[in-house]
Amino acid sequence: MLDRDVGLDIAARLFWERGYEGTSTADLTKAMGINPPTLYSTFGSKEELYRQALDFSIARENSRRSDILQSGLPVYEALSRYLYDIADGDTQPGKPPGCMVSTAVLQHAEENASVARMTAALREASMQTLKARFDRAVEEGELPAQTDTDTLARFYGAIIQGMSAQACDGACNALLKRLIDLALTAWPGKR
């Protein structure tokens, strides 16, 4: 039998590279070295496996990124490190380019609408996490009281999505970090 976490890791990698619609159950079983019935008894369905693979990957990445955001660092410094960490994740040698979530299942067949809602919800949650950190900065006096933290969070969310798209198209790590540096000049009070 296959170790569950090993299977999720392999599945996540395939979904990351090829997307949900571009990955077949045959691809998955072959890569895991199992037979179709094992996949279905272990993970339920292709969609359920995708959900679990996303959860599995996010649980691994998000603790570190959450630490960066929620650390005692000033909000601007925390945001900078957070974005740099994402840029590194988008351009890991030997791993698929881009982010597994940021640019996943945007256009899709009708039958995959529920999968698209799933990734959209993850993106929304990610931006809400950013917004919560910015709200805290307002409360603590690090940002002006009238700051539009929602737009600020969605703006850096857009940068994260744009970085993922450009990484998929072959952009290198240094390029993405130049984007970040420029995006950070939009921070309230900078320059």
Place this chain on the structure above:
Amino acid sequence: MLDRDVGLDIAARLFWERGYEGTSTADLTKAMGINPPTLYSTFGSKEELYRQALDFSIARENSRRSDILQSGLPVYEALSRYLYDIADGDTQPGKPPGCMVSTAVLQHAEENASVARMTAALREASMQTLKARFDRAVEEGELPAQTDTDTLARFYGAIIQGMSAQACDGACNALLKRLIDLALTAWPGKR
């Protein structure tokens, strides 16, 4: 027989909504009201039809957007209107959300690598157009001589891609324009 341009318009609409991998030839023939052999004799293949549908759509949109960029407007004003026009395109009532090109075929099956290269090249060309306009602005003294126009173009390219992704997730026009306004504060010399 089907009018060629009408067919391309219908195909573009489907590909826009569902993506390349999410659109089947059965979807296409049904929407066009033709039989499969007609599709293949008229357009060659699914991939070739996608290419022609992209060209068809871009030819229609790009003339207006090119006019905005190449008009006599100051570069900052031209860029603002250009981005606003894209935000409007991402949120047209009765049309699929997002941009047909900006966030297309990012993750994909291996067999569709050539299609992905195609959309990547279109995105790159779009950013090169922006860069060329910025270079002109440097030559004309509108921007400082040491301006990194390449990064500037890719930054607004990232914003365009982020807007498309968020539109796919349901973002409204006003939200996208707030993103643009914030992104424009990163313009050299602003604030």
Place this chain on the structure above:
DNA sequence: CCATTAAAATAGCGATCCCTATTAAATTGT
């Protein structure tokens, strides 16, 4: 009006999609 050409519809090719009923193998308990 018929013969010839051109167009469109039918039918279906081999392959693959996601998924599962059934069979075979391995493990466990006694």
Place this chain on the structure above:
DNA sequence: ACAATTTAATAGGGATCGCTATTTTAATGG
């Protein structure tokens, strides 16, 4: 060691994938 239970592999179901050979229909020319 044998029976009971669990696990894995085979085989394949029903549908759809992109695409095309063949037939039928329609349009054209003499």
